[in-house]
Amino acid sequence: MSSHQLEPEITIGEAAARSGVATSALRFYEENGLISSSRTPGGQRRYARDVLRRVAFIRAAQSVGLKLSEISESLSGLPDDRAPSKDEWENIAEEWRPRLDSQIATLEGLRDNLALCIGCGCQSLDSCLIFNPDDKASESGPGAQYLTD
Ligand code: FES
Known part of the structure; x- marks a missing residue:
């Protein structure tokens, strides 16, 4: 199990409240592969805490006119199994x-x-x-x- 998986996870409501993005937008981002979640046995979404930084990134990218496909391409350079490092985020910023x-x-x-x-x-x-x-x-x-x- 990676350290990413040991971090406490947050619900979609918590992610929405902390990111300032509607739960519907979070579901939309997830449907388009921009963020991911795990599911509880009851089928509820749980997000790793670094989803908040990913959502902030997505919103910033949208505000400067990047298409979802471009945002997805940028995010594809980040690891799925752990929180991205500062250097990894900086590499994406340089691409922009x-x-x-x-x-x-x-x-x-x-x-x-x-x-x-x-x-x-x-x-x-x-x-x-x-x-x-x-x-x-x-x-x-x-x-x-x-x-x-
Ligand atoms: S050059 Fe723009 S209105 Fe004439």
């Missing part, structure tokens, strides 16, 4: 860094150019920073850059 950096850059671009777009109002699909955030023509300024007088 490029994606988070990209999202931050996109949000910073929108923040910095939103006032220009509001003042412009052209809503050009070719050059608008809001409607087409990756468009290079927008670097020349707001408005339709390719139209001539």
Whole structure:
């Protein structure tokens, strides 16, 4: 028996109360393989305590737009038979860094150019920073850059 199995387990109600996630969400995470539980002889779920960290991870991942399949892939790198170590959690955080950096850059671009777009109002699909955030023509300024007088 591993040390993971010797840790006191918690009910789904306790997990919900401590994680701030509805029991229905916990069941959904479990149905999708993001968390797991054991069952009592009466069929009630029991979770290892590290489920709370996993749920916090899932919620953080969802808040930055990761799909369930991506979250599942990240979590698949963690051990099933014991609580993950600090290093193992840090490895997952490192995997996320490029994606988070990209999202931050996109949000910073929108923040910095939103006032220009509001003042412009052209809503050009070719050059608008809001409607087409990756468009290079927008670097020349707001408005339709390719139209001539
Ligand atoms: S409204 Fe965005 S560039 Fe004109």
